[in-house]
Amino acid sequence: MEKSDLTVVSDIAQFLEVEELSEECRELISSLPTEKCLLFGNLHQYRGFWHPTKILQTILTCQNQFEARDSDIYLVTLPKSGTTWLKAMAFALVNRTQYDPKSTQHPLLSYNPHQLVPFLEFPHNDVVSSTPRLFSTHLPFVSLPESVKKSGSKIVYLCRNPKDNFVSRFHWQNKLRRQELGSISLEEAFESFCRGVYIYGPIWDHALGYWKQSLENPERVLFLKYDEMKEDPGNHLRKLADFIGCPFSKEKESFNVVDQISELCSFDHLSNLEVNRTGKLPSGVINSNFFRRGEVGDWKNHLTPQMAQKLDEIIKQKLGASGLTF
Numbered sequence: 001m002e003k004s005d006l007t008v009v010s011d012i013a014q015f016l017e018v019e020e021l022s023e024e025c026r027e028l029i030s031s032l033p034t035e036k037c038l039l040f041g042n043l044h045q046y047r048g049f050w051h052p053t054k055i056l057q058t059i060l061t062c063q064n065q066f067e068a069r070d071s072d073i074y075l076v077t078l079p080k081s082g083t084t085w086l087k088a089m090a091f092a093l094v095n096r097t098q099y100d101p102k103s104t105q106h107p108l109l110s111y112n113p114h115q116l117v118p119f120l121e122f123p124h125n126d127v128v129s130s131t132p133r134l135f136s137t138h139l140p141f142v143s144l145p146e147s148v149k150k151s152g153s154k155i156v157y158l159c160r161n162p163k164d165n166f167v168s169r170f171h172w173q174n175k176l177r178r179q180e181l182g183s184i185s186l187e188e189a190f191e192s193f194c195r196g197v198y199i200y201g202p203i204w205d206h207a208l209g210y211w212k213q214s215l216e217n218p219e220r221v222l223f224l225k226y227d228e229m230k231e232d233p234g235n236h237l238r239k240l241a242d243f244i245g246c247p248f249s250k251e252k253e254s255f256n257v258v259d260q261i262s263e264l265c266s267f268d269h270l271s272n273l274e275v276n277r278t279g280k281l282p283s284g285v286i287n288s289n290f291f292r293r294g295e296v297g298d299w300k301n302h303l304t305p306q307m308a309q310k311l312d313e314i315i316k317q318k319l320g321a322s323g324l325t326f
């Protein structure tokens with residue numbers, strides 16, 4: 001393990017370390033099912049989803065204190081579903097008048113996308129603020145603050161094929177795990193994934209919550225798939241721009257801008273920038289951890305046919321007749 005990895009391992013453990021819990025959070029935890037987290041500490045099942053202790057506290061604080069605005073835009077994902085990519089795209093879209101996507105001064109060239117779009121449930125440390133406000137969150141729909149649910153804000157949900165999400169998460173967990181705990185085996189991680197016991201899991205219920213909202217309220221919730229976005233980023237950028245209220249014109253020049261944003265936010269471009277190869281977030285997480293392969297179908301290189309079949313069966317059963325498929 002390299003020195004930089006060691007730094008991250010201790011920092012993520014520190015990040016999830018519980019400082020002080022409110023009375024409300026302590027009481028709540030005593031009534032919730034609790035399991036060991038593969039990464040660090042405990043997970044608690046709150047409203048059907050699993051959260052580390054510290055994140056549960058930040059969720060409660062956010063539910064109690066956050067005040068949404070009708071003009072807000074929320075980018076929602078399960079971790080390892082394309083959060084970094086969606087943040088980059090939305091930031092570049094919303095701010096394209098102020099920051100020309102071709103400019104050598106574009107913030108995405110000097111900052112990791114996570115610094116440009118703050119997380120709703122974590123302390124905000126964004127370096128450039130947008131109008132309208134852009135937030136990202138991993139919260140399931142059921143746990144969003146009431147002020148967000150009641151507002152006229154826009155919600156963009158990006159999901160990813162659960163098999164690729166699992167593989168991405170497996171690599172990520174092993175990078176962040178404390179060295180003295182040893183690596184997590186694929187089998188161990190797979191077992192937790194199938195049971196839905198991991199940070200913000202289970203994936204099927206997370207996706208279904210937003211899928212149903214997107215059907216009931218398409219003006220408010222846009223449902224996107226990573227796998228389809230990889231096939232045609234340009235069309236997804238246009239769709240996203242229409243939805244969040246900053247559409248492109250039909251003029252020829254707008255096609256160039258779409259291509260420029262697509263290229264600016266592409267995996268190859270972002271992952272090779274100095275800031276993303278060597279930089280760190282204020283939390284201590286190193287930026288290169290957000291970039292691995294960025295491909296569709298990498299699960300084929302990791303899962304046995306039996307594992308793939310088992311997951312397919314669970315997904316089919318969980319998604320049922322909802323109309324959502326992977």
Ligand SMILES: Nc1ncnc2c1ncn2[C@@H]1O[C@H](COP(=O)(O)OS(=O)(=O)O)[C@@H](OP(=O)(O)O)[C@H]1O
Nearest residue numbers: 079080081082083084085168266267291292293294
């Ligand atoms: N620009 C761009 N385009 C396409 N794919 C990208 C991009 N940036 C990151 N990635 C890939 O997304 C995976 C990480 O997911 P997240 O960004 O959701 O991670 S996190 O939750 O913010 O930690 C992780 O997927 P895997 O490569 O399969 O592990 C990243 O490589």
